[in-house]
Amino acid sequence: MRRHRLAIGLGVCLLVGTVLCTLWVYVEDWLPVSYVPYYLPCPEILSRYPQPKLLEQRPTELLTLTPWLAPIVSEGTFNAELLQHIYQPLNLTIGLTVFAVGKYTHFVQHFLESAELFFMHGYRVCYYVFTDDPTAIPQVPLGPGRRLGIIPIQRHSRWEEISTRRMEIISQHIAKRAHREVDYLFCVDVDMVFRNPWGPETLGDLVAAIHPGYYAVPRQQFPYERRHVSTAFVADGEGDFYYGGAVFGGRVANVYEFTRGCHMAILADKANGIMAAWQEESHLNRRFISHKPSKVLSPEYLWDDRKRQPPSLKLIRFSTLDKDTSWLRS
Amino acid sequence: MAELLRTQARKPKCYLLRPVTFLLIMLILVFFGAGFLSPRSPVLWSRRAGAGEAGRESIGLQVVKLSRMVYPQPKVLTPSRKDVLVLTPWLAPIIWEATFNTDILNEQFRLQNATIGITVFAIKKYVVFLKLFLETAEQHFMVGHRVNYYVFTDRPADVPHVPLGEGRQMVVLEVPASARWQDVSMRRMEMISSFCEQRFLREVDFLVCADVDMKFRDHVGVEILSQLFGTLHPGYYRASREAFPYERRPQSQAHIPRDQGDFYYMGAFFGGSVSEVYRLTKACHQAIVADRANGIEAVWHDESHLNRYLLDHKPTKVLSPEYMWDEKLLGWPAIMRKLRYVAVPKNHREIRNR
Numbered sequence: 001m002r003r004h005r006l007a008i009g010l011g012v013c014l015l016v017g018t019v020l021c022t023l024w025v026y027v028e029d030w031l032p033v034s035y036v037p038y039y040l041p042c043p044e045i046l047s048r049y050p051q052p053k054l055l056e057q058r059p060t061e062l063l064t065l066t067p068w069l070a071p072i073v074s075e076g077t078f079n080a081e082l083l084q085h086i087y088q089p090l091n092l093t094i095g096l097t098v099f100a101v102g103k104y105t106h107f108v109q110h111f112l113e114s115a116e117l118f119f120m121h122g123y124r125v126c127y128y129v130f131t132d133d134p135t136a137i138p139q140v141p142l143g144p145g146r147r148l149g150i151i152p153i154q155r156h157s158r159w160e161e162i163s164t165r166r167m168e169i170i171s172q173h174i175a176k177r178a179h180r181e182v183d184y185l186f187c188v189d190v191d192m193v194f195r196n197p198w199g200p201e202t203l204g205d206l207v208a209a210i211h212p213g214y215y216a217v218p219r220q221q222f223p224y225e226r227r228h229v230s231t232a233f234v235a236d237g238e239g240d241f242y243y244g245g246a247v248f249g250g251r252v253a254n255v256y257e258f259t260r261g262c263h264m265a266i267l268a269d270k271a272n273g274i275m276a277a278w279q280e281e282s283h284l285n286r287r288f289i290s291h292k293p294s295k296v297l298s299p300e301y302l303w304d305d306r307k308r309q310p311p312s313l314k315l316i317r318f319s320t321l322d323k324d325t326s327w328l329r330s
Numbered sequence: 331m332a333e334l335l336r337t338q339a340r341k342p343k344c345y346l347l348r349p350v351t352f353l354l355i356m357l358i359l360v361f362f363g364a365g366f367l368s369p370r371s372p373v374l375w376s377r378r379a380g381a382g383e384a385g386r387e388s389i390g391l392q393v394v395k396l397s398r399m400v401y402p403q404p405k406v407l408t409p410s411r412k413d414v415l416v417l418t419p420w421l422a423p424i425i426w427e428a429t430f431n432t433d434i435l436n437e438q439f440r441l442q443n444a445t446i447g448i449t450v451f452a453i454k455k456y457v458v459f460l461k462l463f464l465e466t467a468e469q470h471f472m473v474g475h476r477v478n479y480y481v482f483t484d485r486p487a488d489v490p491h492v493p494l495g496e497g498r499q500m501v502v503l504e505v506p507a508s509a510r511w512q513d514v515s516m517r518r519m520e521m522i523s524s525f526c527e528q529r530f531l532r533e534v535d536f537l538v539c540a541d542v543d544m545k546f547r548d549h550v551g552v553e554i555l556s557q558l559f560g561t562l563h564p565g566y567y568r569a570s571r572e573a574f575p576y577e578r579r580p581q582s583q584a585h586i587p588r589d590q591g592d593f594y595y596m597g598a599f600f601g602g603s604v605s606e607v608y609r610l611t612k613a614c615h616q617a618i619v620a621d622r623a624n625g626i627e628a629v630w631h632d633e634s635h636l637n638r639y640l641l642d643h644k645p646t647k648v649l650s651p652e653y654m655w656d657e658k659l660l661g662w663p664a665i666m667r668k669l670r671y672v673a674v675p676k677n678h679r680e681i682r683n684r
Contacts, residue, residue, distance in 0.1 A: 010354050017358035051571045052592055054415045054424075054562070055665070063409050064417045067401070067431035068438065069553060069647075071421045079419035086420060086644065201421060206393050215406040237400050254393055291393045292434070295421075298406075312407060 074298035075314035087200035095182035105136035112140040118194035171259035186249030204295030206250040214242035231265040232282040245281030427667040447534035464492040470546035523611035541598035556647040558602035560595035564651040583617035584634035597633030
């Protein structure tokens, strides 16, 4: 009798176990996962904002829409508060990668401090600092929900090599780690500072930024790679904008595809013994012609402080650190 | 003796039971272990990318590789239109002529083999509009792409046979008519949402919901496609929000206070991805039912509910009144460089409720 009961008990256990396993397979799909919906939900209780004026002369003199209907983001094109109301409830995590190799570790302090003030304020942020000398990375106090990851990388003798390796390292990092930790990822240069808010208006599937030196220049004068043998070759009549290699980003899966594609192209060039005119920036530009970005950032988001700020750019948000002025004084 | 035999017979069972127990427990543990430790990153990966849902959903979000194309360079310091707003405050494009390059967009959508469904309701006497609608759609609507016309009618025998181009097909769906034209209009939300589940999710990537008493006069293409789009009502694109004919009674689900509202969208042309259209039509239908239970009918029926929904769920693209015009009522102002989808003159008294 006892053995019968034992047998029945074990049979029940096995049955329960199988049922739970099958349930788990289904429940997995229902578990709350960071899901970014396609529409932009707007909570009912929204602070009042002015009605958009359909027929007024627009405040900005810049082009605000690319021919493939990607918004070009600049001050005056968006309502920051409205976007904040839309994006805040989505509980997004934004990643930011920088490379601080050799003496570039000096820039990390100011970079992170300015990012703490202006980059995606109010969101969860993961900084990824790639460096050959983790000890040289300073301890910068971070706000709540924001953390820093220091990833050691190999140093190369030539700075061009370091530069072109970035695409490979970013794509590998995404595959290994970042895809689990962030929804969106931006890849920027470290010798820059945030000067004004950089918020959810920059989020998009695939985001590029217009290079500050070439926004007013015809495409024939863009410093594309012009040698046919290179995979980054761009013909004379091709090209939309000249994008800066110092800022790009988007949804983490798209950034993965993008950096991988660039890396493959760089490898192909390497096999042919050629290095593109502006290293990975040339490859980035080549790729953005055939894989058009879904959102473009105006030069406000990638500025060169040595240039005079034109009236059409109202608010510089991210620019080169003026290496001549002594930041130690400020 | 028998007892001895019985106990002896039981003994082997007893001995077997312990290892069997162990085996069973091990099996259960292995099952659970496999469930926990299996490499889940590919699944997570696709979920994070948003492509984990039904395959059709990821269309439009894909970054596709374009072939080499020749077109004029976009100029950063030269806006495409100086006279109108082309970007909403939430960064959704407002589609006007000269803001987009058809070739680039066509290639982007062709590479994804996008299929576009268009629903149209020809109830009772409205079947007479079908011929012109379909003929002009064949000339101007999504030419070069796969199109499914979904004609909802209570008179399937009266649906005209219009020759369709390649990759385009028509599906006639028989539905009951309602006595009042207001109910015919509002029931569209219910029917579209139920057919979304039944068919559209599997058959098309994008869905456009259009009025039938209209005709296409100029290009209406893939530039309109995105996750959720609405069209500006041609009568109110100049008006301020206090003058929009929103439902103003707080008892209605479609109520919008005087200090709120972006645009006044027209109920005659909206759409998006199938899942978003499903959400919209389902929400509007539920709101209509709730209103009915409270003994109230919104001032502009399904259009009022559409406006409430699009206030809370901002569209990802907004179509200018080029995509919804009435030349007889409004003429042809210079600001409209093209009139693409226009009203066909009709005698309201004659055609409604018959």
